[in-house]
Amino acid sequence: MAKTDAFDSDPTAIAKAKELKREMKKLLTNIEEEDGLSVQTIDQLQEALSAFKQATMRKMAKSSSLEMLETMSCPEEFRCPLSNELMRDPVVLASGQTYDKLFIQKWLSSGNRTCPKTQQVLPHTALTPNLLIRDMISKWCKTVGLETTTYQSSLVDEEKAVTRSDREIFNSLLCKLSSSNLQDQKSAAKELRRLTKKGTEFRALFGESSDNITRLVNPLLLHGSTLNQDEQLQEDVITTLLNVSIHDDGNKKLVCENANVIPLLIDALRRGTVATRSNAAATVFTLSALDSNKALIGKSGILKPLIDLLEEGNPSAIKDAAAAIFTLCIAHENRSRAVKDGAVRVLGKKISEGLNVDELLAILAMLVTHWKAVEELGELGGVTWLLRITRESECKRNKENAIVILHTICFSDRTKWKEIKEEESSHGTITKLAREGTSRAQRKANGILDRLRKAMNLTHTA
Numbered sequence: 001m002a003k004t005d006a007f008d009s010d011p012t013a014i015a016k017a018k019e020l021k022r023e024m025k026k027l028l029t030n031i032e033e034e035d036g037l038s039v040q041t042i043d044q045l046q047e048a049l050s051a052f053k054q055a056t057m058r059k060m061a062k063s064s065s066l067e068m069l070e071t072m073s074c075p076e077e078f079r080c081p082l083s084n085e086l087m088r089d090p091v092v093l094a095s096g097q098t099y100d101k102l103f104i105q106k107w108l109s110s111g112n113r114t115c116p117k118t119q120q121v122l123p124h125t126a127l128t129p130n131l132l133i134r135d136m137i138s139k140w141c142k143t144v145g146l147e148t149t150t151y152q153s154s155l156v157d158e159e160k161a162v163t164r165s166d167r168e169i170f171n172s173l174l175c176k177l178s179s180s181n182l183q184d185q186k187s188a189a190k191e192l193r194r195l196t197k198k199g200t201e202f203r204a205l206f207g208e209s210s211d212n213i214t215r216l217v218n219p220l221l222l223h224g225s226t227l228n229q230d231e232q233l234q235e236d237v238i239t240t241l242l243n244v245s246i247h248d249d250g251n252k253k254l255v256c257e258n259a260n261v262i263p264l265l266i267d268a269l270r271r272g273t274v275a276t277r278s279n280a281a282a283t284v285f286t287l288s289a290l291d292s293n294k295a296l297i298g299k300s301g302i303l304k305p306l307i308d309l310l311e312e313g314n315p316s317a318i319k320d321a322a323a324a325i326f327t328l329c330i331a332h333e334n335r336s337r338a339v340k341d342g343a344v345r346v347l348g349k350k351i352s353e354g355l356n357v358d359e360l361l362a363i364l365a366m367l368v369t370h371w372k373a374v375e376e377l378g379e380l381g382g383v384t385w386l387l388r389i390t391r392e393s394e395c396k397r398n399k400e401n402a403i404v405i406l407h408t409i410c411f412s413d414r415t416k417w418k419e420i421k422e423e424e425s426s427h428g429t430i431t432k433l434a435r436e437g438t439s440r441a442q443r444k445a446n447g448i449l450d451r452l453r454k455a456m457n458l459t460h461t462a
Helices: 011-033 039-071 101-109 131-143 148-154 164-177 182-198 201-206 210-222 231-246 249-257 261-271 274-287 291-298 303-312 315-328 332-340 343-352 357-367 371-379 382-392 396-412 414-427 429-436 439-461
Strands: 090-092 098-100
Touching (some): 090 101, 090 131, 098 101, 164 182, 164 210, 182 231, 201 231, 201 249, 210 231, 210 261, 231 249, 231 261, 231 274, 249 261, 261 303, 274 291, 274 303, 274 315, 291 315, 291 332, 303 315, 303 343, 315 332, 315 357, 332 343, 332 357, 343 357, 343 382, 357 396, 371 396, 382 414, 382 429, 396 439, 414 429
Antiparallel strands (some): 090 098
16 A cells, blocks of 8 residues: 555644544454444444545645745745744834744743844843734735645744754755765864754754764764864764754664764774763763663673773763763663773772762772672772771762672672771771761661671670
8 A cells, every 4th residue: 555645744643644544444354354234334434534535635735835835935024033934923022123932032041132133132021922913924824825824833843943944054064064075074063063052953853863863973984994084073073963962862762773873982982082082971971861772882882982081081081981881880781891891990990099989989889789890899909998988088978889889898708807897996987877877878887787796796606
C-alpha cells in the first residue's frame, strides 16, 4: 500500500489517522471472518472511510494554503519586524511599534529593554493587543483565500519559535559546512556555535534529524586525522555538539546514537586543544544524563581518554572530566571499565594531594564496590589519607564518602584494621563521625566500630 503524507506534520492528525486505520483494519478482519456481512459492519466501515476521507481533504486544503503563503508576498505592515513573517498575534510596544507577541516577548525575556526597531529605551514592557492590525490581517487573509488558522499554526512553533527565516539560515550554514573551502567551514561552524549558545531555536532544528548532526560533524570527518584538522574548527564543532545536546532528551539521544559523534569526541579528548577537550568532556557528561546513553558511551572506550584528561589536571578541564566520569559510572557496568582503565590510581593521587577532593572522592566511593579498586587503594596507602579527610575535612559529604570507602576496605582487607584502630585510639575519629556525621556516614562509622570491638573481643578471648 502506498504511504500517504496527508498526516505527516500534525501530531494530532497522525494519532487520529492511526486510530482510523486501526478501526478499518479491525472491521476488515471481521468481514473476512464473518460468513455473511452484517449491515452494521458495512455501516461502520463506511463511517470510518468517510472520516478518513474528510481528514485527508482537510490536510490537502491546509497544504494548499501553506503553499499559497510560501509564494505570496503580504503587505509590509503585516510583517513582524523581528521574524519578518506575517503576524498572528500583533501587539503594540511602549515605543508605539507593532510586533508579533511571541517574538517580542522572547526579545524582552532575553533582558532587552529597548525597542528592536527604534532602539528607544522602553519606560515599561507592557504589551497592548493591536486589534486594528489583527482585523486587517484577518480580512487580507480572507481576500486572498488564506485560512487564518493555517497561517497562525504554521509560521512558528509555540515553544521554540522557529521561524522560516531561522530555517533558511540553518540550512545555509549546513551547506557551507559541506563546502570544500576551509574558510567557509570555519565561518559556518563559528556561527552555528554562536546561534546554538544564544537560544533554543537552532538547537531544536538540529534535533529534527540525525542527518543534521552528520552534516555538522562532516568537516571533521573530511579532514580525517586530527593532525590535518583546524583547531578552531574542531573546537567550534565540538562546542556546537555540546550546545545541541543540552537542549532536551530527544537531542541527547539523537546526538549519541549518531555513529560519527562518539569517535569524534574520543578524538577530541585525546588530541584537541584544552578548550576542545574540556567541551568534549562536558558533552559526554551531558549525553550521559540519559541511562541508555551511559551504556552506549561506556563501551566505546571513552573512559580512558577522560581519565587521562583528569590525570593531566588542567584546572579548566578537570571538573568537566570528573563530572563525565561520575555520570558514566552511575551505570554499574562502567565502574569495572573505569577501574580497568586506571581510574583508582589517578583519583588516589589527586585526592592525596588535596586536589578537587569533593568531585574525585565521590567517584572513588562508587568505584570501591569493585574488588580491584579496594586492592589498589591498599597498595596506594589510601587508608592514611582517607582517615585524614575523615578527621580534618569540614565538608560533611567528603567525610561521608571517605568513611564509605574505609568501611569497604575494612570489611575486605583485615590488614588495614591496625591503622584504623590506631586512628581511633589517638583521635576518636570514627566515634566522632558516628555521632555527628550524615545518617549514611553514621551507619558506616558504627559498622567499623562494631567490627573493631569484635576483633578486640576475639583477641582478649584468645
